[in-house]
Amino acid sequence: MRSTGSWYDIADEQGNKYIGRLRGKLKQEEMKSNNPIAVGDYVDFEIENVEQNTVLINDILERENYLIRQSTHRKNQAHIIAANIDQAMLIATLVFPRTSLGFIDRFLVSAEAYRIPTLVIFNKKDLLEGDGLVFQEELVEMYKKIGYESLAISALDKNDIQKINALLEGKKTLISGHSGVGKSTIINHIAPYLGLETGDISDYSLKGTHTTTFAEMFEIRPKTYLIDTPGIKELGLIDIEAEEISHFFPEMRERFGQCKYYNCTHLHEPDCAIVKAVENGEIAQSRYESYLSMVMGEDNRK
Known part of the structure; x- marks a missing residue:
């Protein structure tokens, strides 16, 4: 459910919660990824300490799919954003901050490579007017035309939030995008009891501040999951010729x-x-x- 790098929050089939760590042999195996376990992974574990509720992770089960990007620190290594997801929802904005079309298309290619359906959501339509609104609608129609569900929304509009909420029903959805595009704000409107921290946009750089430190999965309704991820600054393709x-x-x-x-x-x-x-x-x-x-x-x- 959550990865902090060395410890993992785990939920079993009955909903019991544990804190787990990797067994030594798994750590020593040569991995192309800098995070051997990702949010969404299914694992085999055994109880280590009943009083402290800790477990040892013995094995990572085969993944149905995963979304991956090039590690920002080691160019020959990958970073798995999340695994075993039903769909990805990319939140983009044309202002405060601006999401480039190149970034959107790289994300879509990464998702296509692992057959992950993707929704392209343009947030902060309330900050646009005139030509900006026209351009945004053109982008929405462009992505719809090639097969992607796409919407222009405002996270401040209850009707728009209801549309997003309906798209999540019964699925395990990864929400991603640059810092500052409104991921946490959207999640807070959908599931206010989570109380996710939101950040301001820097007037100098027009970029958001990182508020989500680790990827985390929330069950917001029975069989409906949201995976919140740290803002992605850049997205390098990996394992694609x-x-x-x-x-x-x-x-x-x-x-x-x-x-x-x-x-x-x-x-x-x-x-x-x-x-x-x-x-x-x-x-x-x-x-x-x-x-x-x-x-x-x-x-x-x-």
Whole structure:
């Protein structure tokens, strides 16, 4: 339910709560991840101390899926954000702070790679007007068109919170995004008894302050779970080869087989169906630019 790095909060099938730590042999195994156990993992454990309610974790069961990103400290290591989730909800904002389209698309590619349905929620619509509102609606429609549930909301609007709440029912949902986009505020409106801390936006940097230190899962209703995560500053792709990236763009994937060359990279080859679709406005220019930055390995993680 919660990972602090060395200790883990665990709930069993009956709802009993324990504090667990990894057995030594698991610690010593070579791991590509800097966090061998993630929130959402199922584990096998045994009671260590009845009085202190501590347990030893013997094994991590096979994951159905997980969301992963490149470790911010070690570029050759991964960090598992959460495991065994039904859907991800990415909270984005166009102001205070601004979420880049490149970041949104990297998140979607990471989720697509592990077949995790993702909702794209644009918060703080109450801070926009005129062209800003029009642009936000265009983005909502763009993501809907390629198969993602997308909404523009205000965390201060009760009707909008009800819409979000309905999307969570009966699922295990990871909520993610930059610091300051309103994740904790949204969760507090949905489940006020959790009392999550919220932070202010810096006037200087227009970025949020980190209020969630560790990932944590809450059961807000029977069979309905929310996973709150620390704000992600940048999202580096890992374990995805350049030639595979187009597979995780739904609008590109549906055009496979239409290019002149079977191994088309969709960069410079003649008669490329993807490039033609971009030129014809069938694929959004911003999405193609995100694809290019990922394939070329440009630093567009923020």
